[in-house]
Amino acid sequence: MKKGVVILQKFISIPTIESGLYMFGGHQRTVNGGWSFFEQRHQVFEVMVVVDGYQLTEIRDQSPMDLGPGDAIIIAPGTFHTNRNASKTAPMTYMCLHFDFEDIQLRSRIISLISNQLIPASSQLAKASQKMLNGIVKLCRNKSLSSDFSIQVEIEILLLKYLKQVNSLIKDKYSHNSSLPFSNKEAQISRDLVIAIENRVNNDDEKPSFNFSDLCKELGISSGYGHRVFKKVYGTTPLHFIDREKYKKAQRLLEYSGNSIEEVAYMVGAANVSIFSKQFRKWSGYSPSEYRKQVIKKRSVRSKNQTGYFE
Structure with a gap:
C-alpha cells in the first residue's frame, strides 16, 4: 500500500424514521341484538373484525356489507359509515382499533386498494387483522397494566408488525402501478405537494401562515387540480394534511x-392563541396547557434521592 493513500471504509447510512404511530x-x-351505532367518520383508519355473530356495515354510496365471524374491514379516513348488529335478537362480538401512521405511500395504497370493502375471513389480511387485534386485547385485559410503558410498547410493536404485513400483502397482490387508480405523474405531483407542505410547516424561517394555492402556484399547477390529485392519491384533503402537520409540530414544540x-x-x-387553543383541543382533546402538563407528568422519573425529568 502506498504511503499516504487513504482507504475508504464501508459506510452504512441509517434512515431517518418518523412513524408517527x-x-x-x-x-x-x-x-x-338490534344494536346500532350512528353514522360517523374519522380522519384516521379503523380496522374492525367480527368475532361472533354478524355485523351490517353501511358505507355512504355503497351497498351494505354483511360481516360474519373472522371477516374484517379497514375503513379509510373521512369515510361516512354505520355499523349495526345484523340480528334483532342474537348478540354480536367485534374488535376494532382506530389508528394512523406517517408513511404516505402505504397510506395511499391502503386507501386506494383494500379499504372500505369486506375482507373475507379466509384471507391472509383478515387473519392478520384478527391476530393483531387479539394480541392487543390480550395485553389490555389487566386495566392496571394497560398504561404501563412496556405494555404500550408491545401494543405499538403489534400494530407496526401488522402494517408491515399489510404492506407485504399489498405488494404481492398489486405488483404493478397499473393497479393503482392514479398515474405516475399524479403520484409525483402529490409527493411534491407533500414535500412542499412539510417544508413550509417545519421550516421556521418560512412564514408560518400559508395557503395551499401558493404551493400549487410554485409547482406550476392550479389549486383545483392540486386538490383533486392530492385527494385521489392520498385519500385525504390537502387542508387536513396541513392541519395534521401543524398538529405534529405543535406537539413537538409543547413537549x-x-x-x-x-x-x-x-x-x-x-x-391568535384563542384559535390555536380551540384547534389544538379539537386535535388532541386537550388544551395546549393541559397537554403540556400531561407530557411533563409522563416524563417525570423518580430516583432514591429526587424527582427529575428526562428529554
Missing part, C-alpha cells in the same frame, strides 16, 4: 421546547 378508541365489545403557548401558536401559523 397513533391509535385510539380500540376495544373488544359484545352488543345485544420539547421552552416556547410559550403564544409563541407556539405563532410558529404553527394560528391567527
